[in-house]
Amino acid sequence: MNRLFEIAGLTVFERGWLSSNNVLFTGNDSHGSTLVDSGFHTHAAQTVSLVRRALGSRPLERLLNTHLHSDHCGGNHALQAEFACSIAVPAGEATKVDEWDEEKLSYRATSQHCPRFRRTESIQAGCEVRCGSRSWQALAAPGHDPESLVLYEPELQLLISADALWENGFGVVFPELEGANAFDDVRATLDLLSTLPVQWVIPGHGRPFQSATEAIGRAYRRLDRFVADPSQHAQHAAKVLIKFHLLEVQQVPTADLMEWLGETPYMHLAHHLHFQATAFASWCRALLGNLAASGAISVADGIVRNN
Numbered sequence: 001m002n003r004l005f006e007i008a009g010l011t012v013f014e015r016g017w018l019s020s021n022n023v024l025f026t027g028n029d030s031h032g033s034t035l036v037d038s039g040f041h042t043h044a045a046q047t048v049s050l051v052r053r054a055l056g057s058r059p060l061e062r063l064l065n066t067h068l069h070s071d072h073c074g075g076n077h078a079l080q081a082e083f084a085c086s087i088a089v090p091a092g093e094a095t096k097v098d099e100w101d102e103e104k105l106s107y108r109a110t111s112q113h114c115p116r117f118r119r120t121e122s123i124q125a126g127c128e129v130r131c132g133s134r135s136w137q138a139l140a141a142p143g144h145d146p147e148s149l150v151l152y153e154p155e156l157q158l159l160i161s162a163d164a165l166w167e168n169g170f171g172v173v174f175p176e177l178e179g180a181n182a183f184d185d186v187r188a189t190l191d192l193l194s195t196l197p198v199q200w201v202i203p204g205h206g207r208p209f210q211s212a213t214e215a216i217g218r219a220y221r222r223l224d225r226f227v228a229d230p231s232q233h234a235q236h237a238a239k240v241l242i243k244f245h246l247l248e249v250q251q252v253p254t255a256d257l258m259e260w261l262g263e264t265p266y267m268h269l270a271h272h273l274h275f276q277a278t279a280f281a282s283w284c285r286a287l288l289g290n291l292a293a294s295g296a297i298s299v300a301d302g303i304v305r306n307n
Contacts, residue, residue, distance in 0.1 A: 002050065005208050008156045010132065012202055013050050018247040019043045020072040020204045023160055024054055025132035032061035034131045035085075036151065036160055037204070038075030041115055042248060047075040048082050064088045064129065066162035067148035068097070068105055069171075070112040071244075072204065077115035088121035088129070092147035106145075106174065110241060111264040125149060136160075141193075143186030144171035150193070157199040159212065164189050166203045167215050169222045172237045176230065177269040183227050190219055231274035238270045238287055243296055246306035257304050258284060 005012040013022040019039030027033035033055055039047045051060055060083040065073045068089060076087055089097055096104045097119045107114055123129055125140035129151070136151040141164035151160040163171030170190075175182035198212035209215065226233040241264060246252070252260075261267050261284045268280070275283050288304065291297045298305045 002046070003207070007200055007202070007208060008158055011054055012208055013047075014207055015039055015043065015205075016247070017205055018071060018244065019047070019074070020162075021202065021206075022047060022050065023202055024051060026055060027058065027061070027132055031130070031133045033058055034062040034064055035060055035079070036064050036131070037066055037072045037162070038063060038079055040071045040248070041074035041077070041113060044075040044078035044115075048078050051079065052082075059083050060085045062086050062088065064123070064131070065090070065093075066150065066160070066204065067145040068093050068114075069145060069163070070107060070110070070114040072162070073117070074114050076117035080117050086120040087117060088123050089119045090147040090149050091122040091124045094119060094122040109174075109265045109269075111245070111260060123149060139192065141189045143173055143175075143182055143189050146175055146180075146182075146185070152196055152198075154197070157197045158202070159193070159196060159198045159200070160202045161193070161204065163204040165193055165201060165212075165215060165219055167201075167206050167209045167211075168218055170219050171204070172240050173226070173233060174237070174266065176233060177237060177266055177273065179273075183223060183230075186223050187220075190216055190223070234270040234274045235287070238267055239291055239296075241266060242287060242291060243306075246297055246304065249306075251303055251305040254288075254299065254302050254304050257288075 003014040011024040015021055020037045023036040025034040063079055063085050100116050102108050123138050125138055127138050128135040129138050134153055136153050138149045139152055141148045141150040144163045148162055150162055150164050173182045173186055194216050200208055200210055201212050202208045271280050271283055288299055292299050295307055298307055
């Protein structure tokens with residue numbers, strides 16, 4: 001699924017959930033073009049095509065990443081190869097990218113792939129970044145990812161919220177699986193966002209929306225449920241990892257999927273934190289059963305399929 005939105009002079013490509021949304025500032029003779037986030041690597045050719053079609057003969061001059069999960073930066077390599085664009089990443093990720101440390105970049109922990117790219121800039125939280133003809137505030141938004149940034153333009157009252165805020169929640173709080181008290185970071189980020197006058201929110205996934213106050217309220221309530229029972233979050237995180245993998249491969253033999261789950265560190269962390277009383281394989285099969293019961297996947301004849 002790709003849907004296009006034009007908001008306040010910028011273009012939003014709403015992608016399916018395997019890829020993050022892309023936000024394109026087309027620029028003009030005075031200001032270069034900038035793309036915020038690049039989607040998953042299996043959609044890279046499509047991302048290049050979308051950007052090329054929107055820009056016409058103009059080049060993409062800059063790519064900016066809100067954070068470096070594979071669904072937000074998997075198209076970086078392809079875009080850089082196509083346009084020779086500069087790439088800006090959150091400052092806390094710069095050394096990890098330069099050294100291409102896949103463990104610190106979370107790709108090993110999630111058993112996901114991101115083609116290596118070359119970063120040329122870093123963005124400090126609290127600074128202003130030029131996107132199109134306007135300066136945007138780069139604000140720290142830890143929780144889902146410790147180094148994540150959101151972008152805010154106060155005159156337009158426009159928020160590019162990445163995975164810190166969706167219309168119905170926020171991204172999995174992966175640091176919690178590593179034993180960090182990251183729910184506190186999620187709350188601090190929501191507290192910050194609640195102080196901003198916002199007319200439009202462009203989330204990392206899902207359609208752009210205007211009801212920011214209501215969305216923040218739903219996010220607080222979701223967070224409260226996870227704080228009250230962290231096992232709910234761990235179970236949710238495990239289901240998200242399974243669903244994301246199936247979004248990529250679409251179908252896989254059950255035995256191969258079980259092998260993949262056994263090789264995914266975050267699955268073992270979630271199990272170790274809250275579900276040790278159940279054998280890992282039995283727990284994984286129960287997760288597949290829950291996902292099938294909800295209609296998210298189907299399991300039949302030894303094959304697991306994405307729905």
